[in-house]
Amino acid sequence: MSYTREELVELLRKHGIAPTHQRLEIAHVLFSRCEHLAADQILALANERFAETSKATVYNTLNLFRDRGLIREVIVDPKRVFYDPNTEPHHHLYNVDSGELTDIAAEDLQISGMPVLPPGMVTEGVDVIVRIRAL
Amino acid sequence: MSYTREELVELLRKHGIAPTHQRLEIAHVLFSRCEHLAADQILALANERFAETSKATVYNTLNLFRDRGLIREVIVDPKRVFYDPNTEPHHHLYNVDSGELTDIAAEDLQISGMPVLPPGMVTEGVDVIVRIRAL
DNA sequence: CCGGGAATTAGACAAAGTCCAATCTTTACC
DNA sequence: GGTAAAGATTGGACTTTGTCTAATTCCCGG
16 A cells, blocks of 8 residues: 555645645655554654654644545544544554554444434444453 | 432442542542543532642542542543543443533444454453534 | 651643744746 | 745744642541
8 A cells, every 4th residue: 555656646636635745745654654643653754754844734734634534533542643544434453551553444343223313413433442451 | 320428438448549538529520410521620620619629639539530440531532531430331422513422321332243352462441432513 | 646658739840732923835827 | 937826834832631749738547
């Protein structure tokens, strides 16, 4: 799952996002590896080769990508938000000891008995977090 | 679901917690209403009648209660942790617009296909969060 | 009533994230 | 290509949630 510069430009344009240097660098960090990264890690990785991206831009960009549906926030740790380049429905396994976060495919885990919502309300998403730790 | 002072003292003692004024006040706030409250709300409510509980004590006490299994943390909003006086397995409905957090009974929502864990790992808990919003 | 361990406290501190006004890039258009 | 307006980026100040510390206070057993 690796993208060329051109493909990333295309991806951003398709979501109505102007492809600037910084945004491409951040998109590259997110989509080249398929891990769950926190903002501080993304900032560090984006500036690895050549520092040109500020903290403010990383936050602006992550919020923009999230709003435009390019990435998804995963809230498992109150200390930091993780960003997930996979926006397809799926769930998470969180290692409480190590902080490691891995995917559970949506097909593997079935949920039944979803509550009926009050009128005028829609489900935005269902997050399942399986918290594990060493015995 | 209301407790007398005596019952709260008993509850704390049963969990190996010395019943001080402040801890009883915080326990009262948590167990008298059955809502999900954040630390700042608990601080405000504890000091409503007569201010005698500091911010540090609220955090110390919530962490102590959590470690001793009296309450449970609910992580749905990266901005603040909610504390849930109900430690029985159950799930949550989170209104993204209003910040309102309500329970879903464990019986109502079935999950199947839980992943097999690596050896030496145990499941600490499974959190299901249904995020809803106005259409 | 006294001594000591436990609990509480104010306030300094830390980390994640937001905001702002100044500056720099992009883009659309000629 | 050149250019001006719209949009993006920036450092740094700021906010918020939560932690830490060292000093004080409380409370219980003897």
